[in-house]
Amino acid sequence: xxxxxxxHGAFDAPSDAHDPIRAGYVLRLGDDSLILGQRLxxxxxxxxxxxxxxxxSNLALDLxxxxxxxxxxxxxxxxxxxxxxxxxxxxCLLVEQPNGDFARTMVRQLxxxxxxxxxxxxxxxxxxxxxxxxxxxAVKEVAYHRELAGEWVVRLGDGTEESARRTADGLDWxxxxxxxxxxxxxxxxEACRCGLAVDPRSFEEEYRASIAAVLQEAKMAQPAxxxxxxxxxxxxxxxxxxxxxxxxQYLPRTYPDAKW
Amino acid sequence: xxxxPLWEVFVRTKGGLAHRHVGSVHAPDxxxxxxxxxxxxxxxxxxxxxxxxxxADIVASDPDQAGELFEPAADKVYRHPTFYDIPDEVKHI
Numbered sequence: 001x002x003x004x005x006x007x008h009g010a011f012d013a014p015s016d017a018h019d020p021i022r023a024g025y026v027l028r029l030g031d032d033s034l035i036l037g038q039r040l041x042x043x044x045x046x047x048x049x050x051x052x053x054x055x056x057s058n059l060a061l062d063l064x065x066x067x068x069x070x071x072x073x074x075x076x077x078x079x080x081x082x083x084x085x086x087x088x089x090x091x092c093l094l095v096e097q098p099n100g101d102f103a104r105t106m107v108r109q110l111x112x113x114x115x116x117x118x119x120x121x122x123x124x125x126x127x128x129x130x131x132x133x134x135x136x137x138a139v140k141e142v143a144y145h146r147e148l149a150g151e152w153v154v155r156l157g158d159g160t161e162e163s164a165r166r167t168a169d170g171l172d173w174x175x176x177x178x179x180x181x182x183x184x185x186x187x188x189x190e191a192c193r194c195g196l197a198v199d200p201r202s203f204e205e206e207y208r209a210s211i212a213a214v215l216q217e218a219k220m221a222q223p224a225x226x227x228x229x230x231x232x233x234x235x236x237x238x239x240x241x242x243x244x245x246x247x248x249q250y251l252p253r254t255y256p257d258a259k260w
Numbered sequence: 261x262x263x264x265p266l267w268e269v270f271v272r273t274k275g276g277l278a279h280r281h282v283g284s285v286h287a288p289d290x291x292x293x294x295x296x297x298x299x300x301x302x303x304x305x306x307x308x309x310x311x312x313x314x315x316a317d318i319v320a321s322d323p324d325q326a327g328e329l330f331e332p333a334a335d336k337v338y339r340h341p342t343f344y345d346i347p348d349e350v351k352h353i
Contacts, residue, residue, distance in 0.1 A: 049264070049286055050300075051285050051286060051287065051296035051299065051300055052296075054296075054299045054300050054303070055295065055296065055299040058299050058303065148295055151291060151292060151295070155288065155289075155292070
């Protein structure tokens with residue numbers, strides 16, 4: 001990747017100026033995967049056991065792999081990942097939330113992977129050949145993420161008193177970021193109109209039912225709806241993303257000519 | 261986790277071959293043992309099928325009895341199929 005990185009410039013706009021709608025949509029997907037992959041990689045060496053450490057690292061690597069392909073479809077992947085500032089990221093707010101404890105991380109994963117799985121199933125049979133190809137490859141990875149996160153949420157929710165309390169706290173933290181996953185702004189509406197994007201509202205019911213089923217099996221109460229927090233798709237991020245980027249971007253920004 | 265039971269992991273590397281023991285994982289139950297085995301031992305395309313079995317369920321021979329169990333076979337060389345020519349094309353025999 002680094003070989004192709006442009007050392008200067010192109011700090012914000014996706015480089016595919018020919019089709020800004022497409023580049024903007026692919027950027028959203030790529031940023032979701034990139035930021036969640038970076039978040040999960042923070043667990044490396046800190047997970048509850050060596051087996052879970054590997055599970056989380058595998059999820060992280062899958063997501064960073066997706067990001068490499070998606071950002072590559074939106075422009076130059078390295079430039080987009082390492083040379084953009086926080087306001088130019090288009091990921092949803094859920095993926096940038098701090099890991100918290102293992103329960104919160106697994107709740108976040110369930111809420112995101114379920115959404116990503118339903119979305120990618122549809123993108124994989126979409127009209128954009130490149131995007132369909134990326135989604136078809138990723139959908140198997142994401143199916144596994146969804147199942148794994150679901151199994152953990154069930155075990156933690158229906159586990160000990162402490163694990164149930166931590167799972168409830170994790171749900172409470174993440175729940176307000178779910179509505180953003182189904183928000184359709186003007187940009188997404190345009191991408192849907194030209195047949196490129198999938199309107200997430202088309203699978204919202206299926207999503208809600210799937211999450212409710214997991215929570216029921218986990219003997220967890222579904223949290224009351226909170227005031228939704230939106231804005232990630234417009235670059236209005238929580239304070240947490242800046243800290244994540246500072247770590248992720250430190251090396252290529254400090255040593256722009258570094259190769260690896 | 262220290263209170264999770266241990267599971268032995270067997271991987272079939274490709275169709276037609278037997279499952280081979282590759283190591284062990286800790287996991288709270290069978291389903292997660294399979295997931296841990298997948299994440300630990302098949303990350304580099306090593307397998308097409310996985311078995312896990314609780315280590316506690318394996319019945320092992322007693323090393324102290326190795327003499328009576330295994331040594332009687334040592335001087336019966338005629339039991340080895342070494343007197344046949346095996347064609348190069350035959351693998352995994």
